[in-house]
Amino acid sequence: MLQLKNVSKNFGGLPALSDVSFDVPRGKLTALIGPNGAGKSTMINCMTGVLEPSSGEITFQQQLISNLPAYKISRLGISRTFQNLKIFPRLTVLENILTGLSTEGGDSMIMAMLRLPYLRHQERQLKLRAMAALDRFGLTDKANWPARVLAYGDKKRVELARATVGKPQLILLDEPVAGLNAEETATIAEQLRLLRSSGHTMLLVEHDMDLVMEIADQVVVLDSGKCIATGTPAEVRNNPLVLEAYLGRMDATA
Numbered sequence: 001m002l003q004l005k006n007v008s009k010n011f012g013g014l015p016a017l018s019d020v021s022f023d024v025p026r027g028k029l030t031a032l033i034g035p036n037g038a039g040k041s042t043m044i045n046c047m048t049g050v051l052e053p054s055s056g057e058i059t060f061q062q063q064l065i066s067n068l069p070a071y072k073i074s075r076l077g078i079s080r081t082f083q084n085l086k087i088f089p090r091l092t093v094l095e096n097i098l099t100g101l102s103t104e105g106g107d108s109m110i111m112a113m114l115r116l117p118y119l120r121h122q123e124r125q126l127k128l129r130a131m132a133a134l135d136r137f138g139l140t141d142k143a144n145w146p147a148r149v150l151a152y153g154d155k156k157r158v159e160l161a162r163a164t165v166g167k168p169q170l171i172l173l174d175e176p177v178a179g180l181n182a183e184e185t186a187t188i189a190e191q192l193r194l195l196r197s198s199g200h201t202m203l204l205v206e207h208d209m210d211l212v213m214e215i216a217d218q219v220v221v222l223d224s225g226k227c228i229a230t231g232t233p234a235e236v237r238n239n240p241l242v243l244e245a246y247l248g249r250m251d252a253t254a
């Protein structure tokens with residue numbers, strides 16, 4: 001579904017990604033792992049048009065996207081969450097979720113003037129979908145709260161609800177359970193399992209190895225901007241390069 005070919009990204013001459021190539025297959029969950037600073041978030045930023053790769057190509061369903069701005073990539077059906085939460089603090093929880101449907105509500109002014117009843121109907125439908133998403137993530141009670149007053153764990157759930165409400169073709173999740181306690185992690189993990197079993201295509205950046213080993217179909221390992229291994233969780237777990245370059249170090253710092 002998504003293909004990276006020799007993608008590199010430099011920041012002021014320093015390489016954050018060097019010649020990275022891998023595929024994200026349709027209907028599967030691909031985990032992207034690697035130590036801090038390996039380039040995982042930079043990779044997601046390149047895939048979503050937040051950053052433009054310095055060289056290389058990213059294609060989504062055979063279309064070149066690495067030269068497209070973020071809003072166009074989003075319209076093609078790629079959604080994401082951010083490692084450092086990006087929710088709208090002054091909007092309500094429900095309004096935050098509705099922004100995840102903004103590419104579907106986009107009618108012109110003329111449409112708005114000529115077809116008001118249709119628009120009202122459409123608005124109601126979008127709101128129903130947003131409410132259903134809130135329900136899935138246990139946020140119904142807080143639908144009308146301003147997002148800024150939510151606890152950190154609830155904000156993570158709002159991001160995930162927003163990233164999934166629009167029925168995206170590809171969902172990129174940057175550390176969705178980072179900083180959450182065991183109970184909160186379990187809730188999110190359950191949602192990820194549901195998304196996976198309903199056939200969604202996902203790329204998951206995650207440090208929780210138990211979670212990665214359990215739910216990933218494929219694992220891609222980055223280290224210092226280079227892709228050092230790809231394979232099934234079992235293959236990657238037993239890869240000496242990975243053990244040395246990543247798992248060993250992570251065990252040491254965990």
Ligand SMILES: Nc1ncnc2c1ncn2[C@@H]1O[C@H](COP(=O)(O)OP(=O)(O)O)[C@@H](O)[C@H]1O
Pocket residue numbers: 011015016034035036037038039040041042043
């Ligand atoms: N906007 C930026 N400007 C300069 N350097 C950056 C920027 N974003 C990331 N980097 C650098 O790129 C490298 C990879 O960072 P990042 O993609 O955030 O890693 P990860 O998500 O794997 O922890 C790091 O050395 C980081 O300091």
Ligand SMILES: [Mg+2]
Pocket residue numbers: 040041042083
């Ligand atoms: Mg990161």
